[in-house]
Amino acid sequence: MFGIDFSLLDWNEIGVASADTLKMLVSSAVFTFILGLPLGVLLYQTSRSNTGWVRIVYNVLSVIVNILRSVPFIILIVALIPFTTWIVGVSYGVLGTIPPLVIAAAPFFARLVETSLREVDRGVLEAAQSMGASTWQIIMKVLLPEARPGLLAGITITVVTLVSYTAMSGMVGGGGLGDLAIRYGYYRYQKEVMIISVLFMIVLVQVLQMAGDRLVKHFTRK
Amino acid sequence: MKPGNRFEKRPREAKVPNDMVLIPTTAGMRCRLADEKRKRLRIEEPFLIPSRGLFILSTYVEERHFGISLIDRTQGLSFKKARKESFGLIELKQVTKRYGKGTKTTEALSGLNLSIKKGEIFGVIGHSGAGKSTLIRCMNLLERPTSGEVWVDGVDLTKLGKQQLQTKRREIGMIFQHFNLLSSATVYDNIAFPLRLAHVDKAKIANKVNELLQLVGLEDHRDKYPAQLSGGQKQRVGIARALASDPQVLLCDEATSALDPQTTDSILKLLLDINQKFNLTIVLITHEMHVIQSICDRVAVIHQGGIVEEGAVAEVFLKPQHPVTREFILGEAGESAQLALQAPHDGSSKLCKLTFLGEKTYDSILSRTARETGVDFAILQGTISKIKDIPYGQLIVRLEGESGPIEETIRKVRDEGLDVEVYD
Numbered sequence: 001m002f003g004i005d006f007s008l009l010d011w012n013e014i015g016v017a018s019a020d021t022l023k024m025l026v027s028s029a030v031f032t033f034i035l036g037l038p039l040g041v042l043l044y045q046t047s048r049s050n051t052g053w054v055r056i057v058y059n060v061l062s063v064i065v066n067i068l069r070s071v072p073f074i075i076l077i078v079a080l081i082p083f084t085t086w087i088v089g090v091s092y093g094v095l096g097t098i099p100p101l102v103i104a105a106a107p108f109f110a111r112l113v114e115t116s117l118r119e120v121d122r123g124v125l126e127a128a129q130s131m132g133a134s135t136w137q138i139i140m141k142v143l144l145p146e147a148r149p150g151l152l153a154g155i156t157i158t159v160v161t162l163v164s165y166t167a168m169s170g171m172v173g174g175g176g177l178g179d180l181a182i183r184y185g186y187y188r189y190q191k192e193v194m195i196i197s198v199l200f201m202i203v204l205v206q207v208l209q210m211a212g213d214r215l216v217k218h219f220t221r222k
Numbered sequence: 223m224k225p226g227n228r229f230e231k232r233p234r235e236a237k238v239p240n241d242m243v244l245i246p247t248t249a250g251m252r253c254r255l256a257d258e259k260r261k262r263l264r265i266e267e268p269f270l271i272p273s274r275g276l277f278i279l280s281t282y283v284e285e286r287h288f289g290i291s292l293i294d295r296t297q298g299l300s301f302k303k304a305r306k307e308s309f310g311l312i313e314l315k316q317v318t319k320r321y322g323k324g325t326k327t328t329e330a331l332s333g334l335n336l337s338i339k340k341g342e343i344f345g346v347i348g349h350s351g352a353g354k355s356t357l358i359r360c361m362n363l364l365e366r367p368t369s370g371e372v373w374v375d376g377v378d379l380t381k382l383g384k385q386q387l388q389t390k391r392r393e394i395g396m397i398f399q400h401f402n403l404l405s406s407a408t409v410y411d412n413i414a415f416p417l418r419l420a421h422v423d424k425a426k427i428a429n430k431v432n433e434l435l436q437l438v439g440l441e442d443h444r445d446k447y448p449a450q451l452s453g454g455q456k457q458r459v460g461i462a463r464a465l466a467s468d469p470q471v472l473l474c475d476e477a478t479s480a481l482d483p484q485t486t487d488s489i490l491k492l493l494l495d496i497n498q499k500f501n502l503t504i505v506l507i508t509h510e511m512h513v514i515q516s517i518c519d520r521v522a523v524i525h526q527g528g529i530v531e532e533g534a535v536a537e538v539f540l541k542p543q544h545p546v547t548r549e550f551i552l553g554e555a556g557e558s559a560q561l562a563l564q565a566p567h568d569g570s571s572k573l574c575k576l577t578f579l580g581e582k583t584y585d586s587i588l589s590r591t592a593r594e595t596g597v598d599f600a601i602l603q604g605t606i607s608k609i610k611d612i613p614y615g616q617l618i619v620r621l622e623g624e625s626g627p628i629e630e631t632i633r634k635v636r637d638e639g640l641d642v643e644v645y646d
Contacts, residue, residue, distance in 0.1 A: 127402035130362050131416040131467070132391035141419070145406045221405050221447040 006192050014180065014193075018200060020094050021176035024166045028101035029159050036106040036158070037151075039065075040113020041139055047114070065107040073104050073165050077172050097174040101165055109158040116150025117143055149220045156212025160205050167201060177201055310337035311503050312361060312471060317370035319356050319527075330356040331367070332527040338505055338520075340470075343497050345518035345535070346507040347550060353527040354507040358475050361505065362394045363387060375470055392420060395464030399476035401456040403448040403463070409435070410444040413462045420467060434462040438492065454485035461492060465502075472496070474506035478513060490517050511550045515539060515609055523547045536609050540577050540616070540641065562603035562618040563645060571622045573602075574632065577641040578615040587638045588617070595631045597623040 043065070046058035071079070077100045081091045090096045120143055128142045144151070167178030177197045185194025314336040320327045330353045338344045348354040359365035360372055363379050372379045374394060382390060403412050413434055417427045435441050438458040448456055457477060464472055474493070478486040494517045497504050508514065514521050514535060521539075522532040523546055530544040542548045552559065567573050576588065583606060592599055603618040621628045632642050 121400075121402065121405075123398060123400050123402035124404060126364055127396070127398060128415075128419075130364055130391060130394070130396040130473075131419055131463075132388040133419050134385075134388055137419055141415070142404065146404060148406060219406070222449050 004192055004195070006196075008190070009192055009196065014177075014196060014200075017175070017177045017180040017197070021163075021166055021178070021201075021204070024094055024097050024101065024169075024174075024176055025159065025162055028098050028105065028162055028166075029155075031098070031102040032105040032109050032158060032162070033155065035102060036109030037113055039106060039110035040117065041143070043110055043114040044117040044143075045135075045139070065110060068103065068107040069111070071104075073100070074168055074171060076100055076104050077169060077174075092173040092175075094175045097166065097169040097176075101162060101169070104165060105158055105162055108161065109154060112154030112157060113147075113151060116147045116154055119150055120146045149216045152212060152215045152219060156209060156216070159208050159212070163201060163205055163208070311340040311375055312336070312338040312505065313371070313373035314357075314360065315371040315373070317357075317360055317367045317372065319353075319360065319365060320368045329527055331360070333370070334524075334528055336522060336529060336532075338503065340503050341497075341501045342519040343494070343504045343506070343517050345514040345521040346505070346524055347509065347511065347514055347521060348507070348524035349509060349546075352524045354509075354524050355475065357524060358473050358505065358507045361471075361473055362391055362396060364396075392416065392467040393470045394473060395467070395469035395471065396473040396475065397457065397460040397464050397477045399479050401448070401453075401460045401480075403456060403459055405448055408445050408447055409440060409451070409459050412448070412459055413466055416463060416466045430466060431462075434465060437465070437496075438462045452485075453481050454488060457481065457485075457489050458492065461489075461496070465496070469502070471503045471505060474504065476508060477506060479508065479510070486513070487516070493517060511539075515607070517610060519610070523550070536579060536612060536614065539609055540579070540614065541643075558603050559605075559616075559618060565600075565602050565620055567620055567645075569625070571620050572628050572632075573618070573620055573645040575643040575645070576617045576619065576635065577643075578617070579641075580612055580614070582639055583613040583615045585638075587635060587640060588619070591631055591634045591638070592621075595623075595627045595634065597621050597627045597631045 039061070043058065043061055046054050046061065049055065049058070068076075077097070080100045080103060083103075084091045084096050084099045087099050088095045124146060125138060125142060128138050133142070166174070166176050167181070168174075170176060170178030170180070170182040173179065177200055181194050181197035184190040185197060314334055317331050317334045317336075318329065319331040320329050322328060334353075334357065336357075346354050346357060356365055360367050361374065363372065367380065370380075374390070377390060379387060379390060404415065407415065410431055413431045414427050417430060422430075431444075432441075435444055438461055440455060440458055440462070443451065443455065448459065451459065460477075461472075472493075477493075478489050481489060490513060493504055493506075496502055497517075504517075506513065506518070518535050520533065521535050522529045523538070523544060524530070525544070525546045531538055531542070531547045538547060539551060542551050563573060563575075565573060578585070578587075588599065599622065600620045601617060602620060604615065606613065606615040608614070621631060632644065636642055
């Protein structure tokens with residue numbers, strides 16, 4: 001039917017591509033978290049201040065984050081080639097995709113962090129302040145634990161977004177399932193590869209979303 | 223657990239120069255007069271030593287030493303003024319708080335002065351927007367006053383650095399209208415929270431938290447999350463959390479306003495217990511006269527950012543001076559008093575409000591006196607209630623008869639110790 005023949009598939013290559021996608025996903029997610037979380041906290045903290053220079057810091061950060069978020073990922077990859085080469089030595093393949101992935105996802109994640117921190121009841125922060133908590137203690141012991149469900153939801157959304165970004169990087173020789181789908185499915189008309197790649201990614205996103213939802217539910221106390 | 227523990231470290235007696243007197247601010251602590259009599263003193267408030275022509279202007283205790291201020295009588299300060307300037311546990315001096323910038327400023331507090339003594343339950347009552355919330359937030363500098371001084375236990379908070387303020391705040395507990403518990407932490411962890419902030423070791427925390435759980439009656443709920451508790455239980459957690467660091471003062475920001483009447487009473491009872499058990503000073507703000515009436519020793523009425531009336535609860539409650547105060551109290555007594563005061567009266571009758579306080583509440587003073595003077599009376603309205611533990615009654619009556627005997631009745635009743643207010 002429709003001339004589809006799955007026996008033609010090279011499962012070995014699909015396996016390698018899946019592993020590549022996972023590698024890109026996990027490492028970029030880790031770096032996105034490491035960069036995005038403090039950035040989000042910084043955005044939140046500076047946005048609450050009334051002091052002049054702190055407001056300036058917030059505005060500068062905010063503009064940078066907005067700029068990075070408004071550039072389409074496919075263009076960001078190309079624009080970042082010199083930077084990527086400087087950081088990891090190559091601008092293609094699995095390794096060369098990670099820096100642009102992180103640069104694209106971290107500001108996005110930071111905004112999600114900022115939003116979920118804003119959801120934290122101000123009264124609780126006031127209570128902590130009245131007990132003599134320092135700013136650092138308030139961040140570590142009140143803000144982040146109280147915002148945990150929101151943060152977990154943010155991580156889930158970010159990782160799912162990263163899945164589609166890794167696929168996009170296939171356009172510029174990034175590796176992984178997206179790369180496979182472009183090279184075989186698009187350039188060589190092997191629709192079986194296209195179908196399998198897309199199917200795998202659908203499953204991946206489903207699993208990630210379900211796991212994320214479960215964690216959010218587990219940590220919600222309200 | 224005893225909030226006053228930290229005083230144990232200080233010397234109970236200390237040598238002082240011959241021309242000075244050592245006065246501790248903590249009621250009940252003994253000290254020595256450095257003169258020939260070497261008399262042990264028990265001093266609860268700044269006082270005058272007439273023989274030496276000295277006024278104790280202020281007393282304060284700092285971390286490592288006693289401090290006193292003495293003033294020579296020859297400087298012309300009256301004792302009254304000296305006393306006025308003396309320190310309570312909490313002293314607000316000329317506290318002003320403005321919000322906003324430029325032309326759009328609103329003044330929440332305008333040059334407010336307040337003195338709260340150690341060990342008392344002090345109530346501040348006012349309508350919403352009167353500035354009471356700002357006032358209590360100024361006492362631990364959650365709101366920094368635009369100008370003025372905030373003294374707590376001898377330290378001006380407005381002069382402290384960030385870290386010193388954080389340490390000082392551990393001596394000032396606070397509970398809130400909406401409890402403000404950590405929703406992600408269990409009851410146990412919520413109570414342990416202030417101790418963990420102060421890096422207290424684990425075993426001590428466990429001891430303390432268990433003690434507090436028992437105090438507030440939540441032993442069975444230690445592993446629950448706030449969302450699983452009722453409002454009253456949440457406030458109990460709030461109270462336990464506020465007491466964890468053995469504070470000197472407990473600030474209550476509308477602590478019972480979100481609770482139903484029954485729960486309110488049980489929380490008020492708990493506060494009163496704590497006050498008596500640990501001699502803990504409590505400051506509470508509320509818009510309910512009922513709260514003030516049930517547990518407060520003294521009350522201040524706040525209106526448009528200033529204190530309009532202040533004094534012992536019985537005094538303010540039974541003889542309100544300011545219209546705002548009257549409003550609050552009438553709200554309690556209801557319309558019936560208003561109605562009673564509208565009763566017709568002329569030359570041969572007089573409308574009076576009699577106030578009985580304490581044991582006299584149960585006495586038959588009025589009928590006894592009336593029998594003697596031959597005056598008739600009609601009871602128009604009456605209430606009996608309690609202020610803290612003191613019973614009181616108020617009776618609105620119309621005295622009928624010749625003006626001579628009526629005057630005599632009023633005089634006699636006054637002699638018996640009742641307060642009589644005559645309406646024309």
